[in-house]
Amino acid sequence: MEFHMEIRDLEYFIEVANHKNFTxxxxxVHLSQTALSKAVKKVENELGFELLDRSTRELKLTDAGEVVYHQATKALSVLKDMPHLLGDLVNLQTGQIKMGVPPLIGTLFFPKIAKAFNEQYPKVSLELIEFGAKKIEALVEEAGVDMGIVMLPLTSVHDEHFHVYPFVKERFLLYAHKNHPLAKRSSVWMKELEHEKFIMFSEEFTLHDRLIQDALKSGFVPSIAYKSSQWDLIIELTAAELGIAILPESLYAKVKDPNITTVPIADPEMMWELGIILLKERYSSFAVRELINFLTEKQMTDKLGPI
Structure with missing residues (x-):
């Protein structure tokens, strides 16, 4: 079977699949919805398969769509590697990095990473792609992004496919309203939170699974009052005394509500460890390698300053 579809049409199909929505x-992609729909239909007609299930409000990939999505992503990744390979030969100081980062990590680290890295490599551009860590791992594996920063340990069943570079390690803290009975404590045990109502990130974030696992290790199933994909909404719900949250220590510097206080969790001491992940079999450009070196140097904290 011979195909004549354009690369751009495949890129449009991948964008629709990623967003699950034509609008x-x-x-x-800066295209009209009608033109985008025609481009995707063109791919479907060329292949002879329906790739998207349009019967629901949120678009879903059909079985054929799943195959085309994964294969097209890999194929386009190979094509996109060519400019990187040639660019490295011509000028080692230029490049573009597409970085997958969960929203919380992006909020805490990306602005200072981008500023500090740009001071050393002004010709290298950084593009931020924000999804939950589970999606980020999948995007790295599918070569949808050059690298990802996620919470460790990895959740992927294919974790052996990744290079992993430890990045940051810090404590989790209990976030609560200042009038909460535990707010004045110097520390709390996880077990003491058994009867609390938790406000957590939603299921697409690894932090959701991590906190449930830690609660189970302490002998209880957490009662989840609210779930959100936005850290600032979690803080607002906590400030409204609708529950407690467990979040990284560095986030407290971003919290403006004076009613929120934090308490260390002493037993077990819960740590938030982040890692940079790369796909082992994929070429890493000079720019990507330099960013990894920049982030993993011992002096990184000094370069970025307080979060």
Missing amino acids: KAALQ
């Missing part, structure tokens, strides 16, 4: 994807 959002059209905004991303």
